[in-house]
Every structure is written in structure tokens, then in C-alpha cells.
Amino acid sequence: GENVEQHPSTLSVQEGDSAVIKCTYSDSASNYFPWYKQELGKRPQLIIDIRSNVGEKKDQRIAVTLNKTAKHFSLHITETQPEDSAVYFCAASPGGTSYGKLTFGQGTILTVHP
């Protein structure tokens, strides 16, 4: 089955700096890669996703890049703010009728210091 590795496990940055989280996956059949943000005690919420026919996608301060050949994808957050502090999860899915069949990475605890 699919295996997703996520690094780093913790990330501490100053407000205004950029943050980068990286993930690798093992199953070449995966073609949908969402990123979820989870605040303490709350549900995971999608912040951005990318499909395998796209190499990069951007939404305001958040961007995701995908390298299917190398089987890795990354989340980039620019101009970080204290409210960006949360746990971030990458995931991979085979798509098709199974977009929600997600294999998650271990999570990255992001702390943005004011």
C-alpha cells in the first residue's frame, strides 16, 4: 500500500518568514495530493490540493509543488502569521472514485512566533 513520509516533524519560524514542509510517497498510482491543517482539538481542514497533471498550484500565501518523477511534493507558506500555527498533514490518494481514501503523513507542528 501507499506510504507517505513527511518532514520536518516540527518547524519553528518567525512571523513573516517562509515555511516549507516536504513529503514523499511510494505508490506511483497516487494522483491526488491534499494538504490539511489541524488546529488543536479541531478537525483537519483542507488548505490546498494538487493533482498529478499539475506541477504547481498557488493560493495567496500558500503554494504546493509536485514532482511525480521523484514522488515528492511540498507545501510552501510565505509571510507566515501566528494564526498559521497548527499541525499540517500531507496526504496521497489514488483519486478516481477514491479521492477521500487518504494516506497521511505523520504531520508537522508549525509554530510561528510573533
Added chain:
Amino acid sequence: DAGVIQSPRHEVTEMGQEVTLRCKPISGHNSLFWYRQTMMRGLELLIYFNNNVPIDDSGMPEDRFSAKMPNASFSTLKIQPSEPRDSAVYFCASSQAPGGGNTEAFFGQGTRLTVV
């Protein structure tokens, strides 16, 4: 829409008791997923349904766990008998298959289960 609704939000039970977790997916979604979150194992997919039919239950840890989806608006996850190692947050999520537009998986608020 109120989103994915799970009940109860918190459950404390004694080892050996039966536990039933409930989920109402977003109206119109035809895929439903049960996930478990623990510190040790992170977020794991337990089982998922398409159009009320179980498609993949390979993540169900053992026979003590069972899930049903009798109709498009309701699903249950049952643990019988429960054990302390089942303590976790259980999330239900729903999504709409391609062709129906949005493919994002929306998560419910979760049920925090504690087995003592």
C-alpha cells in the same frame, strides 16, 4: 449545510463495553470514510464506502471493529468489546466522487473515545 455531523463528541466507556459512533455525511456526498487519529499512529483510514457499499476495510484493526452504512445519510462504527488501546479520536469524512464536482474530503468534528 451543517457539514459532516458526528455523535457523540466525547465517549468514555469501560473496557469490554460496546461502543457505537455515528456519522451523518454531507447531503449529496456519495463517499464516506472513517479515520482514527492517535499520537502513535497518526491519521489512519479504517474503512470507506461508495454509494453505501463498503469498498475497502483493510484498515479495520480487528474483528472487534465493524461499520455499516444502511443509507446515504447515516453510518455507524461499532467496537465490541472495547479495549483501552482503542482510545483515540475517530473522524468521519465525506466527499463527492468525480463528476459530481468537489472531490475534497470534509471531516466531521470527531468523536474522542476513552476506554478505561
